[in-house]
Amino acid sequence: MKLLICPTPGCSGLLYLEDLRCDSCGAEVAYHALSGTMVAINGPDLHVANRLWHLCINRDRGCNWLSDGDSSTGQCFGCRIIRTRPNDADLEALNRLADASQSERRLLVQLNSLGLPVDPYFEDDGGLGFDLLSSEHQQVTTGHENGIVTIDLAETSDAYRERLRVQLGEPYRTMLGHFRHEVGHYYEWVLVEQTGWITECRELFGDERASYSAAIDRHYSNGAPEGWHDSFISEYATMHPWEDFAECFAHYLHITDTLSTAASAGMELVPGRDVLPALPLAVSPRSRYGADDFDALMDDWQWVSAFFNRINRSMGEADLYPFTISQQVADKLRFVHRVLTQLPRTRVSEPDGFGRTVHSTEPSE
Ligand SMILES: [Zn+2]
Ligand SMILES: [Zn+2]
Ligand SMILES: [Zn+2]
Incomplete structure (x- = not known):
């Protein structure tokens, strides 16, 4: 950003x-x-x-x-769009809410900068809203339904989230990542499933009408299929076409936000230095990549992520971007890029700062 x-x-x-x-x-x-x-x-x-x-x-x-x-x-x-929060007596959960809200607001800023419509639940049935509740005190299932994204506040505890990450064998697990993944389900629903994009989406990601409960059972008893790296960004993405799309959407947000932050700082990678000897041309990350710029986006990310992974290792941390983007995954990310750079026109900023979808008053044929 x-x-x-x-x-x-x-x-x-x-x-x-x-x-x-x-x-x-x-x-x-x-x-x-x-x-x-x-x-x-x-x-x-x-x-x-x-x-x-x-x-x-x-x-x-x-x-x-x-x-x-x-x-x-x-x-x-950012606070109004949180539909449900812990009750006022639950001080621990409210502290967790304060932590999670930072990720939520960071998400909202990026959605806005990408020009995505943010139609809130309090204006539109099926609009976007967040239920942020802690599983320490009640049953909470992270997910998306009819515009409402549910996030488990218990995961703001580093110890708890890290334990889950290790148990599930994931290389990356953050609150911001959860928000980006879950909002991906929302945007698939409004921007893809309800539009002409759905046919191409099914060709790339598979048919989202496949049984979700059967997919969960299969995933948790058999794990990811052999060779999943060739076609999926993560093991979780192999579970169901919806999860594959949401994972790719989240990665698209990871990649574009990181490049935009680098761009905003004026970062440039220059050839001829020791660190990246194979770098053919200077890499200048951009704050925005247009509809025709997907190849440049992937190219810039390859170098910038390679560089930041080395920065992290210098600090003894895990890689900043511990993923490999295969050709098939790049094709899926390209689809997300096309959808997001060819959005239907949104009404520019409401007083609250967020754009809304323009609802046509023309009769639809
Ligand atoms: Zn606020
Ligand atoms: Zn999901
Ligand atoms: Zn100052």
């Missing part, structure tokens, strides 16, 4: 999306989703771009976003 800079005149401190204050100058800051910038706080009411904004009422729980002055709830868009 775009690098965020402290708004205080004379301070050029780098900020994280989650920051409540600038480490360099100490100023309190808030995130303005409509402009995608950090703004300085000089009181409870802020005028940004000729409009009144308030601090989100969840600021004391770590939310640094602004809420539209017209919002009756006092919550920012």
Whole structure:
């Protein structure tokens, strides 16, 4: 994502999306989703771009976003789109919610930057919403249904999430990854299954009408098929065409967000240096790749991920991107890229900063 800079005149401190204050100058800051910038706080009411904004009422729980002055709830868009949260007495789960919400807001920023429509559940039946609940206290099944994404807050515990990762033999497991995967189910449903893309999608990913419960049984008793690396990005993707699409969608978000962050910092890989001797041409990651730029996207990612994997190993960490993209997986990612770069027109930014799908008033034939 775009690098965020402290708004205080004379301070050029780098900020994280989650920051409540600038480490360099100490100023309190808030995130303005409509402009995608950090703004300085000089009181409870802020005028940004000729409009009144308030601090989100969840600021004391770590939310640094602004809420539209017209919002009756006092919550920012990122908090409003959370449909169900733990109850107020469950302080531990509320702390976990604060952690998970950081990933959720990071997801929303990226969806917006890719031009994806974010139709919230409180405006549209079947719109996007999040049920964020902890399995420490109730039955929670991570998944997507009719626009609502459910995420298990218990997984914000590093110990618990890491135990699951090892048990399941996964090379990568993060909260942001869960959000990206689950929202992939939502976007397959609205952008592919309900449109002309579905025929081509079935050719690449298989028929999503296949029994899901039979797929779960098969996956957990037999595991992934021999040679799965040739056609799938992960073992989980082999389970069912829906999971394959959601995994590819999540990887598309991993790849484009990382490249965009590198681009925003002006990163360039230059040939002729020791680190990447085979590099044929300079690689300059882009913040956006157009409809015809998929090959450039894959090429840039091959070099940038190879470089960042080495950076991580220098710190004794696991690879930043512990995956191999085979030709068949690249074809699936190309499909996701085409769908996302040929979106139906969305109405530009609502006051809350997020675009909505334009619903045609023309009679449909
Ligand atoms: Zn500052
Ligand atoms: Zn908020
Ligand atoms: Zn899934």
